[in-house]
Amino acid sequence: xxxxxxxxxxxxxxxxxxxxxxxxxxxxxxxxxxxxxxxxxxxxxxxxxxxxxxxxxxxxxxxxxxxxxxxxxxxxxxxxxxxxxxxxxxxxxxxxxxxxxxxxxxxxxxxxxxxxxxxxxxxxxxxxxxxxxxxxxxxxxxxxxxxxxxxxxxxxxxxxxxxxxxxxxxxxxxxxxxxxxxxxxxxxxxxxxxxxxxxxxxxxxxxxxxxxxxxxxxxxxxxxxxxxxxxxxxxxxxxxxxxxxxxxxxxxxxxxxxxxxxxxxxxxxxxxxxxxxxxxxxxxxxxxxxxxxxxxxxxxxxxxxxxxxxxxxxxxxxxxxxxxxxxxxxxxxxxxxxxxxxxxxxxxxxxxxxxxxxxxxxxxxxxxxxxxxxxxxxxxxxxxxxxxxxxxxxxxxxxxxxxxxxxxxxxxxxxxxxxxxxxxxxxxxxxxxxxxxxxxxxxxxxxxxxxxxxxxxxxxxxxxxxxxxxxxxxxxxxxxxxx
Amino acid sequence: xxxxxxxxxxxxxxxxxxxxxxxxxxxxxxxxxxxxxxxxxxxxxxxxxxxxxxxxxxxxxxxxxxxxxxxxxxxxxxxxxxxxxxxxxxxxxxxxxxxxxxxxxxxxxxxxxxxxxxxxxxxxxxxxxxxxxxxxxxxxxxxxxxxxxxxxxxxxxxxxxxxxxxxxxxxxxxxxxxxxxxxxxxxxxxxxxxxxxxxxxxxxxxxxxxxxxxxxxxxxxxxxxxxxxxxxxxxxxxxxxxxxxxxxxxxxxxxxxxxxxxxxxxxxxxxxxxxxxxxxxxxxxxxxxxxxxxxxxxxxxxxxxxxxxxxxxxx
Numbered sequence: 001x002x003x004x005x006x007x008x009x010x011x012x013x014x015x016x017x018x019x020x021x022x023x024x025x026x027x028x029x030x031x032x033x034x035x036x037x038x039x040x041x042x043x044x045x046x047x048x049x050x051x052x053x054x055x056x057x058x059x060x061x062x063x064x065x066x067x068x069x070x071x072x073x074x075x076x077x078x079x080x081x082x083x084x085x086x087x088x089x090x091x092x093x094x095x096x097x098x099x100x101x102x103x104x105x106x107x108x109x110x111x112x113x114x115x116x117x118x119x120x121x122x123x124x125x126x127x128x129x130x131x132x133x134x135x136x137x138x139x140x141x142x143x144x145x146x147x148x149x150x151x152x153x154x155x156x157x158x159x160x161x162x163x164x165x166x167x168x169x170x171x172x173x174x175x176x177x178x179x180x181x182x183x184x185x186x187x188x189x190x191x192x193x194x195x196x197x198x199x200x201x202x203x204x205x206x207x208x209x210x211x212x213x214x215x216x217x218x219x220x221x222x223x224x225x226x227x228x229x230x231x232x233x234x235x236x237x238x239x240x241x242x243x244x245x246x247x248x249x250x251x252x253x254x255x256x257x258x259x260x261x262x263x264x265x266x267x268x269x270x271x272x273x274x275x276x277x278x279x280x281x282x283x284x285x286x287x288x289x290x291x292x293x294x295x296x297x298x299x300x301x302x303x304x305x306x307x308x309x310x311x312x313x314x315x316x317x318x319x320x321x322x323x324x325x326x327x328x329x330x331x332x333x334x335x336x337x338x339x340x341x342x343x344x345x346x347x348x349x350x351x352x353x354x355x356x357x358x359x360x361x362x363x364x365x366x367x368x369x370x371x372x373x374x375x376x377x378x379x380x381x382x383x384x385x386x387x388x389x390x391x392x393x394x395x396x397x398x399x400x401x402x403x404x405x406x407x408x409x410x411x412x413x414x415x416x417x418x419x420x421x422x423x424x425x426x427x428x429x430x431x432x433x434x435x436x437x438x439x440x441x442x443x444x445x446x447x448x449x450x451x452x453x454x455x456x457x458x459x460x461x462x463x464x465x466x467x468x469x470x471x472x473x474x475x476x477x478x479x480x481x482x483x
Numbered sequence: 484x485x486x487x488x489x490x491x492x493x494x495x496x497x498x499x500x501x502x503x504x505x506x507x508x509x510x511x512x513x514x515x516x517x518x519x520x521x522x523x524x525x526x527x528x529x530x531x532x533x534x535x536x537x538x539x540x541x542x543x544x545x546x547x548x549x550x551x552x553x554x555x556x557x558x559x560x561x562x563x564x565x566x567x568x569x570x571x572x573x574x575x576x577x578x579x580x581x582x583x584x585x586x587x588x589x590x591x592x593x594x595x596x597x598x599x600x601x602x603x604x605x606x607x608x609x610x611x612x613x614x615x616x617x618x619x620x621x622x623x624x625x626x627x628x629x630x631x632x633x634x635x636x637x638x639x640x641x642x643x644x645x646x647x648x649x650x651x652x653x654x655x656x657x658x659x660x661x662x663x664x665x666x667x668x669x670x671x672x673x674x675x676x677x678x679x680x681x682x683x684x685x686x687x688x689x690x691x692x693x694x695x696x697x698x699x700x701x702x703x704x705x706x707x708x709x710x711x712x713x714x715x716x717x718x719x720x721x722x723x724x725x726x727x728x729x730x731x732x733x734x735x736x737x738x739x740x741x742x743x744x745x746x747x748x749x750x751x752x753x754x755x756x757x758x759x760x761x762x763x764x765x766x767x768x769x770x771x772x773x774x775x776x777x778x779x780x781x782x783x784x785x786x787x788x789x790x791x792x793x794x795x796x797x798x
Contacts, residue, residue: 058578058593232579244582251582256485268486270638270788271737 004035004043004428008421014160015430016081016420027084027478034192035079040426046188047423050078053184059177060238074177075471078188081420081433081453085199085479091154091162091437092447094346097337099150099439102167102324104340106146109323110136120339121332125356128407129326130377131170133285135292135305136320142215143443147324148316149208149280150439151175154347154451156418163350163415165434167333169317169325171282175438176239177472178452179204179246185474197479199449204438205246207446208280212247214443215314216277223277226250226267228257230283230299235467240282249280259303263310278314279304285319316442327376327410328354351413355406364402364411368395371411373402386462388414417462420473422455432456434464435475450475484583484638490789491580492639496646498573499592503623504654505556505566508533510616511688513609518680527552533661536564553612558603566619567603570596585633588626595622641732645784648732652725653777658688659712660770662705663763682708689720709758709766722773723753729780738787745783749776 008021017028024032035043051073059074083091108115109126116123126132151172153165182201186193209225216223229240231253244251256267257276266273281288287297289304307313323329331352334345353360353371364371373385385398402409419430437451453473454464464470512530528547531540536555539562544551559565563572574596581589598618605611627647634640662685682703686692689712692703698715699707715721730746733739756769 055597056590056594058589227582232575241578241581245584245586249582250485250488251580252485253487256487270484270486270489 004038004040004423004426005421006427008428008430010419010430012158013416013430013432014156014158014418016083016156016418016433018421025082027082027480030196031080031082031192034189035428043423044426047078050076050184050188053187054180057180057183058238059180074180075457075466076181076184077422077431077455077457077471077473078185079421079423079428080185080474080476081435082476082478083450085477085481088199088450088477091347095152095437095439095447096445097341097343097346098152098164098167098333099147099441099445101333101336101340102150102169103145103147103441105336106318106321106324107140107144108340110139110146110320115336115339118339120335121329125328125407126323129323129329131285131320131322131326133320133323135309136318139309139318139320141318142217142314143441145215145441146318146321148211148215148318148441150441151436151451152439154435154437155350155415158416158418162347162435164333164347165350166327166330167325168436170284170322171236171317172436172438173236173239173282174436174452174454174472175204175448176242178436178438178448178450178475180242181452181472181474196476199477199479201449204448205243207440208243209247209249211440211442211444211446212249212278212280212314212316215316217311217314218277224275225278225280226252226257226276228252228254228279228281228283228301230254230287234282236282243280252276254283254299254301257301257304259301259307263303263307263312265301265304265307265313276313278316280316285322288315288319327352327374328356328407331410350415353411355402355409355411360411361402361406364409365399368399368411370414372414373398373409373411376408376410386414389462414462420453420455422457422473424457424459429459431459432462432464433473450477484642486789488580488583488639489642490785491576492583492642493646493784493789495573495576495580495592496643497650498569498576499623499626500647500650500654501564501569502566502573503620504650505534505564505569506616506619506623507688507690508658509553509556510613510620511684513613514687515680515684518684519677529661529665530556532664533657534564535657536562539564550607553606557606557612557615558599567599570599570619580639583639585629587629587633591622591626591629595619595626598622638736641736642788644728645732645736648725648728649777649781649784651720652722652729653774655689655712655720655722655725656770656773656777658685659709660767660774662709663766663770678705679703685712689718691718691720694718706758713753713756713758723750726750726753733784736788740787742780742783742787745780749780752776 008018010018010021017025019025054073054076060072105115115121116126147169149172151168151174154162155165156162179202212225213223227240227244227249229237229251231237241251252267258266258268260266265276267276283299286294288300289302290297290300291302292305305319308315308319331354334349337343337345353364355361355364369387371387375383385394387395417432417434420433421428422431433453433455435451435453438448440446453475455471455473456462456464457471458469461469508530526547527549530552531537540555543559544555555562555565557566560567562568574592577584577589577592602615605615630640630643665681682705683692685708686695691712695703695708695711698711711718712721714723716723716727718724726749733742733746758766761769
């Protein structure tokens with residue numbers, strides 16, 4: 001019987017589970033031992049069981065394509081990714097630190113603007129950000145928390161250090177897949193989970209509901225919390241429905257809500273109109289309120305901004321929070337941490353070149369073939385250039401695009417992001433991965449134990465987005481102290 | 484509870500009830516045909532008639548035979564009244580109201596849908612068709628059972644019951660319609676010989692044979708069957724019982740306004756039906772009228788609680 005580990009090569013990048021092709025890391029010892037006790041047939045059976053569970057649970061995401069929208073089953077790799085709890089405790093602290101600073105910054109941007117006035121960031125960067133919403137100036141959300149739900153992408157470079165790649169502060173998605181991945185793993189490897197000290201993750205919906213309740217303006221009764229979705233055709237609809245169901249909150253669409261002359265938000269129920277206190281909105285700012293933002297939006301609610309500004313409804317994330325979700329602003333986060341918190345950043349940024357800066361631009365144009373170029377305001381991995389993997393003519397085209405609109409682009413060195421053993425045609429092969437933990441901030445700050453590990457299923461690929469051939473893995477934070 | 488959610492749950496229940504009804508009809512009909520001698524004038528066209536879908540069927544098929552009819556009713560995705568279409572609509576409705584139902588409810592419907600979708604070809608042979616239909620019937624029963632065991636009997640639950648019973652009353656009246664049609668037409672001596680078998684199958688198609696026997700303690704007789712299926716308030720699939728259920732839901736829902744009056748009318752109408760006196764022709768007119776009244780009730784429910792004033796779905 002051939003081993004599933006046959007020809008496992010760890011070269012070129014840090015491998016999360018293996019020191020070398022024969023030597024598991026301390027945290028993955030138990031997993032590797034267990035996997036070795038299974039033959040290829042057993043592994044295949046588990047894989048099939050996982051696929052079946054995904055189908056039955058209806059875990060899907062939608063891909064937009066020319067042939068219409070396709071609802072796809074969630075691609076899942078049964079081999080978990082493992083992080084030592086000792087390392088995780090530091091990362092967790094770093095994530096809290098980061099979101100706290102980001103919220104101080106957003107609050108400042110829409111208030112005093114001290115950070116700009118003291119020359120820490122050019123005012124031009126803020127003013128030219130398409131996610132800066134002048135309508136939000138002067139607002140004071142409860143607890144000064146604008147970004148209540150944040151998905152921060154972390155990657156590990158070849159040196160073993162975790163870096164923050166980006167902060168998703170608008171409507172980050174993926175947490176439902178994180179939760180469902182654990183459910184599936186429990187079904188597929190029950191024996192293994194029992195013998196390992198893995199931090200649980202399933203309290204996330206409770207934490208989310210607590211956080212959402214904590215930002216309601218009226219705390220005299222149990223706040224009425226709803227989840228606002230663009231509807232079934234949205235790629236993350238599964239997640240919206242899932243979170244609403246797990247929290248016991250209503251899932252509403254724009255047409256279910258109405259803002260009356262009293263600037264309060266109501267939902268249309270079988271008993272008439274019922275007031276809503278907190279909206280976890282999964283609609284982008286642009287589509288939120290046709291009265292203020294895009295006039296043609298059929299997804300949002302007319303008058304929602306009025307109600308929010310009158311302090312009659314809390315919105316999570318707050319409109320305008322996306323100003324800090326900009327890859328140019330990202331470069332200034334370490335400075336924000338020093339400025340607002342008087343601390344040193346715990347998790348480093350990836351070195352970033354701002355094309356708006358002339359010196360940086362010159363460097364970028366010269367070294368473009370070694371760099372990753374990203375647009376400042378896109379998500380989902382769209383509109384990127386990975387220099388080392390690009391064709392000469394793609395590079396030439398990108399050069400022009402950057403020069404035409406330098407503010408809109410940043411560049412970063414191509415990281416050799418870490419790999420983790422992934423089941424490919426019955427054998428384990430290293431595949432590149434990242435990690436998206438979710439951080440909640442309202443009255444308190446909460447970090448998920450681990451997060452969503454995304455994996456680039458194609459050999460050598462660095463793109464982990466589900467819309468572009470990525471999959472995911474369960475993420476285990478293992479407490480080794482009792483091991 | 485959101486008006487939109489109420490509407491989706493109501494339709495979820497209607498579509499699932501329809502799914503179950505189609506499965507049961509096909510299953511009973513196959514049994515019936517096995518019992519009857521060859522050459523008896525009882526064929527597959529009756530099933531098309533029950534669903535009032537002659538036109539849809541003829542547009543898609545040249546011949547009325549077992550293969551075409553079962554394919555049309557069970558697996559034709561282009562016909563909105565087919566089992567697979569109903570099940571797929573049920574799935575869409577539950578997918579958009581998951582937050583009100585236990586996890587298992589969604590998984591049950593999703594699993595059933597995937598099963599049906601993956602076995603569309605299986606219905607070609609009688610043997611695997613029986614298995615297919617049985618699996619669907621079990622799935623529908625599991626769904627009903629787990630809601631009654633896991634779900635609070637709250638407003639969302641009431642909208643599900645409401646939809647289920649309206650659809651059920653409609654189907655029972657259609658089946659009775661067909662029965663009276665058969666009686667009016669098929670009075671050949673040979674057919675009359677098999678009349679009992681026919682009535683027994685009518686009872687079976689509503690899972691009511693045993694309950695009938697327990698109730699009447701005598702042999703199966705046409706008038707009694709009609710009475711039982713129309714007026715008995717203890718039999719879950721009788722029209723009268725469905726109306727009691729509908730009334731109970733409506734009276735417990737908020738803002739029911741004008742509905743009780745409408746219901747009272749319907750109740751009185753059903754109770755006044757005298758199957759012994761009515762000729763077959765009159766009976767058919769009465770059943771037709773009953774279906775119209777159920778349709779009106781649906782329109783009122785829609786106007787009263789749901790967002791869209793006019794139902795887009797075919798009843």
